[in-house]
Amino acid sequence: MKIAKLEIFDTLSESEKELDTSKKIRIYLCGVTVYDEAHIGHARTIIVFDVLRKFLESKENMVEFIQNFTDVDDKIIDRAQKEGATAYDISVRYIEEYFRDFDALNVKRATRYPKATEHIKDMIALIDSLVQKKIAYVSKNGVYFAVSRFSDYGKLSKKKIDDLISGSRVDVDETKNDPLDFALWKFSEESPLWDSPWGKGRPGWHIECSAMSIKYLGENFEIHGGGRDLIFPHHENEIAQSESFTSKPFAKIWMHVGMVTINGEKMSKSLGNIRTVKYVLQKYGPNIIRLFCLSGHYSKPIDYSEDLLKENIVKWRQVETCYYELLLAEGKNQSNPIGETVLQCSTEFDSALSNDFNTSLALTAFFKLVKEINRLAADELLSKSIAEKAFPELERMISVLGLAIPKITSDEINSINQLIKKRESLRQQKKYQEADNIREQISKMGIELIDHKNRTAWMKKEKIQSDIS
């Protein structure tokens, strides 16, 4: 079933804009510069877009999702020099690390991950066109985009050129015609470098996204996204380059994700307050991180704290319980006390996400269903037939949110069932100590028993290091 109407707040027009879902939805997300470990700030942006994409796909939309790797950059070169490695070595290493982290976070791989270094020709072609149009000029240190030649400059970040100049902290560079002009191509004699019609060197940062998004998604695609901190100058410059090149509006919707803060301050390497994805993954696992990252509206900042992460452990346990209660439900029950709730929660879930992608409200709907199922389960009102109604919808929400229930094998199931039987008979004989020993034994397999009045259910618990219980 397709979504009736999906609206996303567009930074450029400062209003909610309807996403055209009549055909393939093209999304370009500015990815990471691969010079170091990814942190939770990166993770939030990428998880938000991952859920957006999964939501769209769950609604039968075709999505083409492109996320770049910036693999040529001053930071990469610095890092390489420090380590006596090549820039290439560094970027290859951190791309590998990237996939290790984000596969573990259950992020679906993008349609493709273009790299800057593999698109030098496309960038040169774009720059060349701008030079021909006299929108870019060749100077002593490189090729620059002349901001004065693009009258809409500042439209995305709502900045006025005069304000930018007066408040500017940019180093005065006499070789530029205007302090605001930015580099499209930087001359250099040191590796990594490529030939260009203007001289050896490497591309500026912004041009890669213009070149690659246009190449893979066309000149006017649906959504261009990234962290809020990219609005200026990165996305502003992309607009200037791209629209000067194509003479068409660039992305239809600009979607920006709020920063992850820590003690109220932006998480960033330069402030030295980052928590790497690896660190948090090890302590909390992917599901807790995802619930945390989706707990507030994507456009607002979210403050990292271990207390909040821990709060999500409780919630995650409820999801696991719910999943297994449905999985193991048995027996017949004519009445269906849950059909309405399922439909209602499902509708609320979709409408929350359709209304500027409100994951916070969507989670409320999701947990409403989870709690209702758990309540029925506790009262032994779940039956196979009810489970069959609720399960697909629950699984759909779980998969849209990108959560992953720990898998269980049929061998495990068999041995668990046997142990439960044994424990049951011991309990009937009131041999509680022995029964508890078996519960302990099962618990070591990562299984928690849930005693109901007439039968014992169980669930497989994800191992979470920071879970005190």
Added chain:
RNA sequence: GGUGAGGUGGCAGAGCGGUCAUGCGUGGGCCUGCAGAGCCUAUACAAGGGGGUUCGACUCCCUCCCUCACCUCCA
């Protein structure tokens, strides 16, 4: 200084011109051999300050205060 986003109960966090979600936490009770899960119930002056509009504002307008982000690289 400029631009933008915010300030909601112990914490997190939505929506909304009128009945102020929801979750976590906390108190009491129930269920259980115990534990977990679950249930019932209670809990909070909730809205940064001050004006205004309105029959009525947390929600609209003005003003002041505060926080954060961007203006250099940044998701």
